[in-house]
Structure formats: C-alpha cells, structure tokens
Amino acid sequence: VSNVMNQQIVLAQSPSGRVTLSDFALVTTEVPFRAADQVLLRNILVSVAPHQRAVMQEPTFRPRLVAGEVIPSSVIAEVVAGPPDGPAPGTVIAGTAGWEEYSAVRAATVRPILAGRPLVRQLSLFGLNGLTAYFGMLQVGCVRPGETVVVSGAAGGVGHLAGQVARIAGAHVVGITGSAEKNLILEKKLGYTHTVSRRSAAFPDDLRAACADGVDVYFDTAGGPILDVVLPLMATHGRIVCCGETSQYDTDQTSLPSPRGFSKSVITKSLRIEGFLVMDFSPQWGDALTRLRDWEESGQLAVIEDVRDGLDAAPAALVAMMAGKSVGQLVVRIRQEAGLQQKRETMFETL
Numbered sequence: 001v002s003n004v005m006n007q008q009i010v011l012a013q014s015p016s017g018r019v020t021l022s023d024f025a026l027v028t029t030e031v032p033f034r035a036a037d038q039v040l041l042r043n044i045l046v047s048v049a050p051h052q053r054a055v056m057q058e059p060t061f062r063p064r065l066v067a068g069e070v071i072p073s074s075v076i077a078e079v080v081a082g083p084p085d086g087p088a089p090g091t092v093i094a095g096t097a098g099w100e101e102y103s104a105v106r107a108a109t110v111r112p113i114l115a116g117r118p119l120v121r122q123l124s125l126f127g128l129n130g131l132t133a134y135f136g137m138l139q140v141g142c143v144r145p146g147e148t149v150v151v152s153g154a155a156g157g158v159g160h161l162a163g164q165v166a167r168i169a170g171a172h173v174v175g176i177t178g179s180a181e182k183n184l185i186l187e188k189k190l191g192y193t194h195t196v197s198r199r200s201a202a203f204p205d206d207l208r209a210a211c212a213d214g215v216d217v218y219f220d221t222a223g224g225p226i227l228d229v230v231l232p233l234m235a236t237h238g239r240i241v242c243c244g245e246t247s248q249y250d251t252d253q254t255s256l257p258s259p260r261g262f263s264k265s266v267i268t269k270s271l272r273i274e275g276f277l278v279m280d281f282s283p284q285w286g287d288a289l290t291r292l293r294d295w296e297e298s299g300q301l302a303v304i305e306d307v308r309d310g311l312d313a314a315p316a317a318l319v320a321m322m323a324g325k326s327v328g329q330l331v332v333r334i335r336q337e338a339g340l341q342q343k344r345e346t347m348f349e350t351l
C-alpha cells in the first residue's frame, strides 16, 4: 500500500512513577505487512484498560512492553484483506491489536461481533470486560442469592457490570470506588445496595458497617491496601475472586507484600482464593453473551460507556482512568462508523 499510512500510539519510555502523557508518542508508519495467515484490520474502536499500564512495567499474560512498541488493545475493526478461509473483507470483527489505525493479526484470533448491537457495546458488555464480570462473578465467585458481595473498582468497566451480575443473582452488592459521584451512580442507577469510598479516612469502618454479616464474595480488581481491609471481613467459606490488581499497576515500585494476615484469614475461615483470566472460559463465551444480551434487553442490566474521539485522545484517557477519573467502559473511537463502505472501497483500490 503506497499512499496509505498508519498512525500509531507507541510507548515512548517506561513510566517513572505514575504514567503521564510524555510516556507516549504518536508516530506515522507504513501500513503493516499482512502475512498469509493474517487479516489486515482497519480499527474503528480501541479500548482503554489498566492492563495497558501494567504491561509497561512488567510481563503479564503477555511480554513487557518496550519503548517503540504499539500500546496493545482490544479493538473493533473492519477487515480490509485476509486469507480466503478467513472473514471476508468488510466484515466488522472483535480482536486484539493496538492503538493504531491499521493492524495485521492472525485471522484465527479475531471473532465475530454480536449482530444488531451498537459497536461500542462490543467492547463493553459484549467484550472482554462483560465476559470477565460474568465468569468472575458466577463461575469463580459462585455467588448465591442472599449473599453479600463486595466489588472494588465498582464503577469501572468490569466492576459496574460485575456488581449488576451479582445483583441479578440475588446478592446484596457493596461497591468500593474512589468518589462520592461514582457511588451515587452505583446506588441510583445500577442497584448497588451500599457503596463506600476507598479514599475516605473512615473506609475500613464504613466497609465493615456495610457488610454486617461478613463478605461472602469479594470481587477484587484492586489488590493492595483494599484487599488488606476486606480480608478480615470475609465470612466463613467466602470466596475471593482475583480479577485484577489495579492498585499496583501505576507505579514503578515492585508489588507490596500484601495482604497482611493472609494465611490466618484463609485458613481459619476456610476461604477460597482464585485467580482467572477471561480467556479461560472462551469455550463458554457464546452462552454468556446470550444471557448478558437478555439481561440488557429486559432492562435488568445497564451499561455505562465513556467514548472519547480520536486516536490521539487515547493516552489522556488511560492517564485519567488510572487516576480514577473514568466511569464505566472507557473506549476511544478512532474513526467514525458512518462511511465505512465508501472508505473501504477507496482502500481496496490501493491494495
């Protein structure tokens, strides 16, 4: 492709302390070469996720990001070209690529989107975060009616859905967030029973008061000091769902030795602590998506999305997210959905 270029957001340098805008660079490169088993994607929506910060400092389920590499991301994209047995050009798919206009990824890794639903929803409720909330709460947490469930990061992309899944399962849901404004949304719009602020000096007392019968399921997206506070509140036979450790991501310090009193609580209360990756459940994603769609259509579950425009808005969105300034699923739209057809035809002429 000679006359089409690819804009990317790459890591300029590993953050020192908290991530800042100077840790990113906007660069223009060639459209990537597509190998025979790959699809060339033109990205429409990219995600903003704490994992993008985590992988700047250490390996996760993928290798550590080094300077010059594109920021990895879930994407919703249009297939521009691909192998004959892959999705046809023009098909809109979900996949894992990066903060860039064009990506070449293995055709076997892209998946169809849920027909008839808005594109942005394919990155929230019907994307990895919706599936994480669903499987983390139901299959790892095994939540039961009448139980008390605590969710940290409760207004976030995963958290605002996880709490609602627990509520639909019949639990009392207590949300932990960093602000009173977020707590108001959780209680008024999403049916959380109680909320507490992790930034309040009274946080441990507030949480204890909200969980008078103990915590049956802790859906942990934060790790660190919040886990320290929740652990002594766990009820006998409680389950801690280790979903994420956001409190440890936006720093260049190594992880704190946490939580305190770990073995004592786990043993004396017969707790189960289980980590998971949403990919572990991929054979069951289809059934989960059907249930999530039914809950949304029947009005039992509400989705909050925060869409920012333009590829160059992505770094600021991640900085804001790590500072606790986002609500719901944060998504960056890097081109308008309208006009897909016309742009695609122009592109094909150049291929």
Ligand SMILES: NC(=O)c1ccc[n+]([C@@H]2O[C@H](COP(=O)([O-])OP(=O)(O)OC[C@H]3O[C@@H](n4cnc5c(N)ncnc54)[C@H](OP(=O)(O)O)[C@@H]3O)[C@@H](O)[C@H]2O)c1
Pocket: 048, 049, 050, 051, 128, 129, 132, 153, 154, 155, 156, 157, 158, 159, 176, 177, 178, 179, 182, 198, 221, 222, 226, 242, 243, 244, 245, 246, 247, 248, 276, 277, 278, 279, 321, 322, 323, 324, 325, 326, 328, 329, 330
């Ligand atoms: N296991 C899996 O397969 C899987 C899949 C997807 C995501 N995850 C994990 O799930 C977590 C949530 O992801 P998300 O996309 O939904 O992000 P998110 O919750 O929308 O955004 C991150 C939130 O973390 C909170 N936070 C920031 N710094 C914190 C700190 N020092 N201590 C405690 N909380 C802090 C902030 O909310 P408040 O200020 O309101 O607390 C912020 O809004 C992440 O850890 C992610 O890696 C896991």
